[in-house]
Amino acid sequence: MLVVRPSQFADLPSIERLLHATDARVTTLPKERDKLSEKITTSEDAFASGLDQDGPAAFLFVLEDSDQQQLLGTSGLDTEAGGGYPFFNYRLDEVVHASHNLNVSAKVPILFLSHELTGKTLLRSFSIEPSLKKTDAFELLSRARLLFIACLPERFQRQVIVEVQGIFDEKGDCPFWDGVGRHFFGIDFNTADYYCSVKSKTFMSELIPQHPVYVPLLPERARNTIGQNQQAANRACSLFYREGFEKTPFIDPFDGGPVLSGEVRDLHTVKQVRFKKARPSDVVGGLKYLICNRSLKDFRCTIGTLVDGIGETIRLPLDVAEALGVSEGDPIAYAPL
Known part of the structure; x- marks a missing residue:
């Protein structure tokens, strides 16, 4: 299953490989190893700091095939363009x-x-495996950042x-x-x-x-x-x-x-997002959604099928719940793909 998650220092070699494989120019992700490692470390600090961090923060996400444990893309998000x-x-x-x-x-x-x-919130550092450019993975990797903003609006402009x-x-x-x-x-x-x-x-x-x-x-x-x-x-x-x-x-x-x-409030993903509590179970059918947990440090986002309805809970496919790391009653957010 394809999952967007925070980057980790262990991803360094895979990100280097990806930057050389893609035809996009990703200025905000330098190919120089020492500088790239600094970017990843800065992101790790941002995810670990919580909502009380003062000043600008820079988040770097990766797209991973959790079955193959292969990194397939990157996307970034700065709370403040210019970083101060x-x-x-x-x-x-x-x-x-x-x-x-x-x-x-x-x-x-x-x-x-x-x-x-x-000082405006900045989307940056997008790169993806060339073979995935015309698939849902492209939208997952890009829009996961908007779902992240929708879950933590107080942290962004x-x-x-x-x-x-x-x-x-x-x-x-x-x-x-x-x-x-x-x-x-x-x-x-x-x-x-x-x-x-x-x-x-x-x-x-x-x-x-x-x-x-x-x-x-x-x-x-x-x-x-x-x-x-x-x-x-x-x-x-x-x-x-x-x-x-x-x-x-x-x-x-x-x-x-x-x-x-x-404007954040006018973006399609933000306007369409809904917040409920997860009920992992066997689910058949439904429409495709971007689905994420509501964790900062352990943020996860993927694509899954849901049957939306009234009430504070929603049935979540077991494989999606596992990919997001959520259990019964955990908060999730979702928006139409």
Whole structure:
């Protein structure tokens, strides 16, 4: 059975293998072993600290085939984007240039460096075994984070954001970075991406000018990729739009990909979630649901069939109850798949 659970230090080799196997660029999960182990340790501390932890926390989940004991994916969740430091993006806006004498007026698109999204809850670190991209496992791994938020709303912000991977060409080059960031940093995208993964976006404030960037002055290849996502991210975007996320004026400062945002209370998973007590038993039929326990430290989420009804309890298939680690009377949460 496929189960989403908190990452553990023992997962390190499997996460390394997964990061090399997937075609997604997961900046927030560095391939450097020491830094990756730090990310896992930070997550373990977040899950172990309880709800009384002060300051930002970063949770890292893994998708595991419990029968084969094989790790198949990762997804992350930060209570506060930036982790206590500025979280930089470009904001796409317009300025009006006009001359009354010449009777000329024009709206010019412009990029402003911004850290307005600092402190918002951030979805990050999504990677999945390529063979599972078109299966329910994709939705389980991504939406389990939203079910986690629904169970612990006091730990998260009212607004959730996610940065979607931008455009890269067939050679692996990033037109937006080559047209903007490279001029100020003097390094290629992969090097900048590495610095971001082992440090944070805060290094941008040390090198990049604070002046706005006039979009028409950029190379055409860079202009055409602003706010556009890589084809490999289409499935993720479709899921987020279905959840209620929308495009924002913000873009990733490295690859120019879109930043999506949604109010927690308006997200489909959060609005549809129900809370009841488990009654493990033999269950036949029913509809598919995302189902999780309501533990912080030992959080588990999987897909199972339920027959919903009135009352404070719900019959839970025995294999699902075992996967979630719940017994008679334990609280669970579930939302339609």
